[in-house]
Amino acid sequence: MPEYPLVSIVTPVLNMAKYVEETVLSVLAQDYPRTEYIVMDGGSTDGTLEIVRRYEGRLRCEPGPDEGASDAINRGFRLSSGSIFAWLNADDTYAPGAVRTAVEHLLAHPEAGGVYGEANWIGADGGALGRYPVRPFDPELLSRECFICQPASLLRRDVFEQAGHLDPALHYTFDYDLWIRLSRIARLEKIDAVLANSRMHRETKTLGSRKEVFRETLGMLRRHYGYAPFSWACAYACFLVDKRDQFFEPLRPSVPKYALSLLVGWRYNSQRLRFFKEWAAGLTLPAAVRHLKRTVGRPD
Numbered sequence: 001m002p003e004y005p006l007v008s009i010v011t012p013v014l015n016m017a018k019y020v021e022e023t024v025l026s027v028l029a030q031d032y033p034r035t036e037y038i039v040m041d042g043g044s045t046d047g048t049l050e051i052v053r054r055y056e057g058r059l060r061c062e063p064g065p066d067e068g069a070s071d072a073i074n075r076g077f078r079l080s081s082g083s084i085f086a087w088l089n090a091d092d093t094y095a096p097g098a099v100r101t102a103v104e105h106l107l108a109h110p111e112a113g114g115v116y117g118e119a120n121w122i123g124a125d126g127g128a129l130g131r132y133p134v135r136p137f138d139p140e141l142l143s144r145e146c147f148i149c150q151p152a153s154l155l156r157r158d159v160f161e162q163a164g165h166l167d168p169a170l171h172y173t174f175d176y177d178l179w180i181r182l183s184r185i186a187r188l189e190k191i192d193a194v195l196a197n198s199r200m201h202r203e204t205k206t207l208g209s210r211k212e213v214f215r216e217t218l219g220m221l222r223r224h225y226g227y228a229p230f231s232w233a234c235a236y237a238c239f240l241v242d243k244r245d246q247f248f249e250p251l252r253p254s255v256p257k258y259a260l261s262l263l264v265g266w267r268y269n270s271q272r273l274r275f276f277k278e279w280a281a282g283l284t285l286p287a288a289v290r291h292l293k294r295t296v297g298r299p300d
Contacts, residue, residue, distance in 0.1 A: 004034040005107075007099055007154070008082030012072035013052070013090035014042040019199065021051050022126070026093035028058055032100040036082050038062060040072040048090075070166040070174040077165065085157050091199040092151040093122075098195040102154040105191050113186025114155035116148045117195030124201040132198055136190050139183035142176075143225045148188070150175040151196035159186045172205055172213045173220050180224050200247055207245045214239060218268045228268040230261065230278040237261035 009027055013020055027037050037059040039052050044063075052061050062079065066072040073087045084103060088094065098117070105115045119132040135147035163181045166174045182188065200206070206213060214236035218228045237260040238244070238251050265275040 005084055006034045006036055006082035007084045008036045008080035010073050010076030010087040011039045011090050012069045013048055015044045015046045015048055016090035017047040017051055019091040020048050023090050023093055024055055030099045031097055036080055038076045038079055040076045042066045042072055067168055068171045070170055071168040074165045083157050084154055085160050086154040088151050093197045095194050095196055101193055109189050112189040113159035114188045115191055116153035116188055117191040117193050119149035119152040119196045119198050121200050122197045137188050142180050142183055144229045146176040148179050149198055151198055172216045177220050207247055210239050210245055222268055227271050233265040234261035237264045
């Protein structure tokens with residue numbers, strides 16, 4: 001590289017002693033020469049802070065209360081100074097060479113506001129669970145699904161600032177919300193290389209608070225687009241009936257769940273005729289199953 005821009009990485013953490021050391025080591029093992037690593041501890045009581053402090057001198061640890069992960073990340077960003085910014089949750093990990101690969105791509109594409117790569121889902125034990133369904137950048141597709149894997153993304157500092165940082169009022173969908181806002185001011189470039197591992201376990205907010213995730217996502221999509229699509233309404237309806245997490249326990253469509261999705265869509269949409277037309281595309285059970293398989297995937 002002709003020059004090495006400083007990359008700032010923030011990890012928000014609260015009681016993640018089981019995973020945080022693996023996360024920290026995946027950052028410190030990167031072969032990129034200029035990184036600034038800040039760990040924001042929100043008041044852990046399980047030994048997390050003691051683990052992080054083993055690496056003082058190679059990272060900056062900032063303990064103190066926060067209003068949630070999005071608030072902690074914003075605070076970490078304000079403490080940082082890199083021209084490239086990323087955050088890595090305390091149970092996710094970088095792949096070897098991820099930061100260097102991302103920076104090289106940003107240098108080669110100065111018009112890009114950020115980059116994101118492929119990613120793997122891993123379990124609590126670190127074993128592979130499958131590939132994250134990353135897709136090429138498509139702002140219109142964001143109105144229906146979150147196809148960017150957050151731990152596999154790095155952003156230019158000025159673009160993150162222009163987007164207004166993360167919304168501290170959101171506790172589950174703040175990354176999805178950010179991608180939507182970023183898509184209106186900048187283009188993100190997809191890298192065809194695995195940059196990160198996204199850990200899925202039952203203690204994650206994504207799986208452990210499914211009802212709150214669905215409600216926040218539906219409200220966020222309605223706020224941005226004036227419309228919450230059938231896929232999210234139906235997935236929420238299915239959860240309300242059977243409480244399956246739709247990752248380790250795959251979604252199971254049925255006629256009653258499909259019927260309930262109409263009421264959910266009615267609740268979260270003012271464009272009700274539009275929603276009814278989308279819903280009515282699968283009124284028969286075979287059609288409903290096909291429709292659900294096309295539109296409803298695993299959680300992000």
